[in-house]
Structures are given as structure tokens and as C-alpha cells.
Amino acid sequence: MIDETSVATAFFHSDRHFEDLVEGEHERGEPESGAVFSDLRKVNAAAYFMLLFSQFEDRVNQLCRDLIRRRKGATSWEERRVWDILDESGDRIRTIPFMNRAALLTEKGASTYNKIKELHDIRNHLAHGRPLLQEEDFALRVKEIQDIARQMSETP
């Protein structure tokens, strides 16, 4: 796993490089070429978002596995019966829809859950090649994901 700080730093440099290319083309009076680099800048930002979200999903999976295993270990059947029907082994954790996995780690409908939903919606938009209504800024999103991951890891 690549740490978020390195991902963010790489993004800052590459995003500015693309903006430099856009500006260079405009300065030379080549707006069409500038528009091409502007589109590539969006692709670059989307790629970084997907990398970050993939790592976030991996962390969600690991936290869910740990939680399910702990709860399945309860001695009382009344306590473990709901957890017994979940299969957390290996990639089987992915059979639980992503937002349900998120709901195991944070209260459904609460602000953290809603933030995860927002990030998941952005991920789906980008994965399906749909344009976003607003630009995303990675500087804010990396911090947000770090904070959410920290909160989820404190789930009892």
C-alpha cells in the first residue's frame, strides 16, 4: 500500500505539470491543444482518486473482516447469529455491497457514512466515465479519506 502523503505529493506535482502544459499552449495561442491537456489533467486527477479510493476500500475490507471475526467469536449464539451468516474470508468480503460494509463500521445516515457515500458516488461516476458536476480537489479529498479511515478504525 502506498501511503496517502506520497499519493498526495505525486498528485500535486503531476496536476501542476498538466496545468503548466495547458497554460503553455494558451500562451502560444494554441487553445485547442490546451483543451486536450485540460482533458488529460482531468484524467490524471480521476486516476489518483481511483488509486486513493481503492486503498480506502482495501482498508474498509480489512476492518470489516476483523470486526466480523471478532463478533463471530462470541460465545452466545444470540450475539453471533447475525454475524455467522456473513462470509468475511479473503475476497468473499466483497460479496457484501460496499455501502453495507461501510455501515458495519459507521452509523448509517450519520455524517461519516454520508461522506463515504459521497466518495463512493464519485468513484462510481469516474469508473463509468461519467462527468462530474463539480471539479474535485485531491488536496481536500485525501485529508477527508484519512480522517474517515481513522474514525472507522476506532469502531468497537
Place this chain on the structure above:
Amino acid sequence: MAFLTVDDAEPEKVPTAEEARAEIEDWKRRIAELFAMIRSVAAGLGGWTADDSRTSVISERIMQLRGIPAYPLSILELHGPGKATVKFIPDARWVSGTRGRVMILGTRRPARLLDLSEGPGTADWRLFDPMTWQDGGVALTAGAIAALIGEAR
């Protein structure tokens, strides 16, 4: 405020054309104030001149959805000793979680400005770079601007 449904995602709030136009006017005002502040700091450093004669053309998805035509917005270029040039380029008004983004070119640090203000009438420009993003950026004071200009390549 109207709503746009995009496939399986939650409906996204889209400003009406009237709201979007008002936001653009507010964004232009905030950019003008920001550039005036930067020019003032640069003038105090000595050896730097400012030029905002070039423009970038802004056309965002919300504008396209509301039939608002693209518009030009000034780029602020600071020219310093030697061939040092620092550029402040208004990038987008609609950036999630912000009220606008300005890209900065020509400095050692890859930096950007994000306006984190709550609503129209005010501005809270914060400087984000690889060293400050984890703290939510740093406030754009005269000192922060001077330090940035001092890094011109």
C-alpha cells in the same frame, strides 16, 4: 435550487441559471480582490511587476447545463528579477467543498489556492501544497504570499 438525477447516484443539487450567474459575479469579485492583495504584496517586495492583461476562458459543467456562455477571467502574472515569473490562474468556481480554485505556476512548491469560505460576500483563501494539505492549508497572509513569490524558479 433544482435537481439533476444522474443514474443510480443521489440527485445532485444544481444551481439555477440565476443562482449560477450570481455565483460567477461573486467569484469574479473575489478574484479581483485576491489579485489586488497579491499585487500589493509583490509591489512591496521590490523588483516585481504585475501584469493581468492575459485571460483564461472559464467554462464549467454547471454553466454548460444552465446555458451560461464561457467568460474570460484575468490571469495574474508577476515578473521578477531575471526570468522569474509566478502566475496565478483562476481555474474553476465549482470545486467540491470549496468556492473556487486558483492554480499557481512558477514556484518551487506545487501550490494552489482554495477558497473555503462559507458563502457569498466573503473569501477565505487558503494555500495548499504538499507540506500543508494535512492541516487544511494555510491562511493566505501577506507573509505567505511573499514566501511563495520568493520561491519563483
